[in-house]
Amino acid sequence: MTQQQWTAVDTYLTELLAPADEVLTAALRDSDAAGLPQISVAPNQGKLLQLLAQVQGAHRILEIGTLGGYSTIWLARALPADGHLVTLEYSPVHADVARGNLARAGLDKLTEVRVGPALDSLAELVDEGAAPFDLVFIDADKANNPHYVEWSIKLTRPGSLIIVDNVVRSGRVADAATTDAAVQGTRAALELIARHPKLAGTALQTVGTKGYDGFALARVLD
Ligand code: SAH
Numbered sequence: 001m002t003q004q005q006w007t008a009v010d011t012y013l014t015e016l017l018a019p020a021d022e023v024l025t026a027a028l029r030d031s032d033a034a035g036l037p038q039i040s041v042a043p044n045q046g047k048l049l050q051l052l053a054q055v056q057g058a059h060r061i062l063e064i065g066t067l068g069g070y071s072t073i074w075l076a077r078a079l080p081a082d083g084h085l086v087t088l089e090y091s092p093v094h095a096d097v098a099r100g101n102l103a104r105a106g107l108d109k110l111t112e113v114r115v116g117p118a119l120d121s122l123a124e125l126v127d128e129g130a131a132p133f134d135l136v137f138i139d140a141d142k143a144n145n146p147h148y149v150e151w152s153i154k155l156t157r158p159g160s161l162i163i164v165d166n167v168v169r170s171g172r173v174a175d176a177a178t179t180d181a182a183v184q185g186t187r188a189a190l191e192l193i194a195r196h197p198k199l200a201g202t203a204l205q206t207v208g209t210k211g212y213d214g215f216a217l218a219r220v221l222d
């Protein structure tokens, strides 16, 4: 199997099941125009996030790693009118692009982009006594993934869902001898999910327009 085949199948599946609309197209266009890296989730992955948020009946969503807000739009569209999404982004430039994209999507009232290192923003959310999030999507600097899982446990409730993006990275996750801090961080997050008494999780490999990668999913237990 080749990238060309994965892309052809993804194009078919995406056009059928997760078609673009003007808001999503404009979000990617403005992200590209501002020079942001093309590392958003694929459309069918965005739709998966949206469906998972709906299955959760999510009223409160936390995203770690906003970029231009593409995944944020998919997730926030799953929220009810009184829902709330907080998304954490290190780069003020990325955050500005995301705010513009969320405003165009009519989601600015439902969403809040917080700028700064996510570890700081997560500590602030705990200090503020933020109500528990029903779903967390972890998609920022991979070296911090175990810390993001730990903070997510503090900021959720039994039954919440924690999703981690990019856990396979072309198979590099299986290299126990890796010196790549991103792969080490992801392995540490997966090992934490495996052993943590408050989590039940799994991970899946994916192929598609974004190459060969994967998601981890963990449910928060009592
Ligand atoms: N979720 C987005 C993609 C996020 S890309 C989507 O699918 O559309 C990862 C983002 O994490 C980048 O915008 C990067 O600036 C941000 N990031 C990297 N390190 C971070 C940190 N320490 N704290 C918060 N955000 C960070």
Ligand code: DHB
Binding pocket: 039, 040, 041, 139, 140, 165, 166
């Ligand atoms: C990268 C980050 C992502 O979140 C992603 O989905 C793909 C690639 C990266 O940093 O290269």
Ligand code: MG
Binding pocket: 039, 040, 041, 139, 165, 166
């Ligand atoms: Mg990602």
